[in-house]
Amino acid sequence: MTGEITKEAVEAVLLRARERSTLLTDCVDDTELIAQHSPLMSPLVWDLAHIGNQEELWLVRDVGGRDPVRSDIDELYDAFKHSRSSRPTLPLLNPAEAREYVRxxxxxxxxxxxxxxxxxxxxxxxxxxxxxxxxHEQQHAETMLATHQLRSGPTALVATPAPQAARMPELDEVTIAAGPFVMGTDDEPWALDNERTAHQVYLTDFAIDRFPVTNGQFVEFIEDGGYSRPELWSRDGWRHRVDAKLRAPLFWEHDSSGWWHETFGVEAPVPPDKPVVHVSYYEAEAYASWAGKRLPTEVEWEKAARWDSESGRSRRFPWGDVSADENLANLGQRHLGPAGVGSYPAGASAAGVEQLIGDVWEWTSSGFHPYPGFRAFPYREYSEVFFGGDYKVLRGGSFGTDSVACRGTFRNWDHPIRRQIFSGFRCARTISGRP
Structure with a gap:
């Protein structure tokens, strides 16, 4: 969002978010709404009421100065007081009550x-x-979409059109020249606190894959014994691979005809030309080692995505400053999966790197830390309490991320073992000096 923020624009993004939340909760019955489909996820009905509770806290009470609607439920929907696995045991609003509350x-x-x-x-x-x-609502909508992927049984979501046909590109890499660039932002009006402040960073030259790693490339890693070669994995990664018995991306199965995956209840052959999804940081790291490369740092990813050496400035998005549309990136749950590599040439960065926004969240090798000049706003629990630890930063958004919650500076983070998120990756390579 750039330029003057209008009330009409605000109304539009709020309506779009609510339409999606409604879609994701109205497509299943009450039994499915109150069920916990995975200990990693909340019941869908908790997400719905939590969305309403956050809206009440910040907009009705704080900005509006209005009386509370339901102050008695604040603690129930405080994400920091109750783990996801414990939420089904709470006296939550039932589906009808939750819908009435958010209305x-x-x-x-x-x-x-x-x-x-x-x-x-x-x-x-x-x-x-x-x-x-x-x-916030769109982030929870993506979480609810991930919950639908974890549900057993047939899909409850209406099939969406397939992404636009991809050209057949060369899976090469792009060299990013050494030099400084401006990372982060001071002027994006809706940027969250961890995206601030803008600061100059110097990088030596490096190479980065033009596209995310595809399923076909990842199958080569599997068939070359990638999951049985400890030398390719970090110590922590190998320990987790053994403990969790990892042998392929989440939702993949193998039979005599090849690799299959399940997507929202539908089984189909793994498409070789699409970005691999549902892989952990550790799997991405091992693949990069096998390929003779490494994962990009967060700084490298952002420079490849935003820096325009010709104009000497950092863009909002890889393609420029205008918001994403269906010709630039696969966002907003328009499709229920990644598009084939080469599908969005108009979305390329100034350096020629493609599909940096949408399709799959991309693991980077960086931990989650504050930028220089960071100030927690408007509350510590959005970013500050997560700094440090074992979190790894992901960039770029996925097919399930809405454009309002995705831009060149947006930072996501998660534990390196997580695979239920729509996560993939691309590789990088040091050319000279220190990355």
Whole structure:
């Protein structure tokens, strides 16, 4: 979102988020909504009411200064007080109550939006709080989409059109020249605290894959014994591979006819030309070692995505400053999976690197740490409490990420063992000096 933030634009992103949340919860019955489909995930009905509760806290009570709708449920829907695995045991709102709650909250939000001046408080400048809530709902929508992938039985989601046909590109790499670039942002109005502040970083030259690693390439790794060769894995990665009995990406199976995968309840042969998805950081790291490369650092990924050496500036997106559309990236659950590599040539970065936005979240080798000048805003629990630890940064968004929650500076993070997320990767290579 650039330029002047209008109330019409805010209304549009809030409506789009709610339409998606409704789709993901209305497509299953109440039994499915209250069930926990994996200990890694909340019941769908918890996500729905949590979305409403965050909207109430920040927009109705804080920005709007209105009386609470349901202050009695704040603790139930506090993500830091209850682990995902424990949430089914809580006295949660039932599906009908949750739907009524989010409708009531949203009605009050429209009143708050109408009265807002987009500047009364820091939280309200440029409609930041509204943008934060739209992003929050879309992030939970992607989490709910991942829950649908973990459900047993047939898909409840309506089949979407296949992504546009891909050209057959050469799976080569792009060299990024040495030099400084500006990482992060100071002027993206809805950027979250961990994306700030803008700061200059110097990198020596490096090479990065033009495309994410494909299923076909990953099959080569498997068939060359990649899961049985400890020398390819880090110590922690090999320990996890053995303990978790990893032998292929999540949802993959093998029979006499080859590799198959299940996507939202539908079984199909693994398509060789599409980016591999549902792999952990450790699997990505092992593949990169097998390929004689490594994973890119977060800084390398962002320079490859944003830096335009001709203009001497960092772009909002790889292709420029305009928001994504269906010709530039595979975002917003328009398709229920990644597109084949080469599908979005118009979305290439200035350096010629493609599909950096959408399709699959890309693991980087970097831990999650604050930028220089970081300031927690508007609350510590969004970013600050996660800094350090074993978290690895992912970049670029997936086919399940909405455009409001994805840009060249956006940072995601997760534990290196996670595979239920829509995660893939691309490789990089040091050319000279220190990366």
């Amino acid at each position: 009531t909250v949203r009605g009050k939000v429209w009143d708050v939006l109408e009265a807002s001046t987009f500047g009364r408080t820091e939280l309200d400048v440029d409609g930041f709080a509204f943008g934060m809530i739209a992003q």
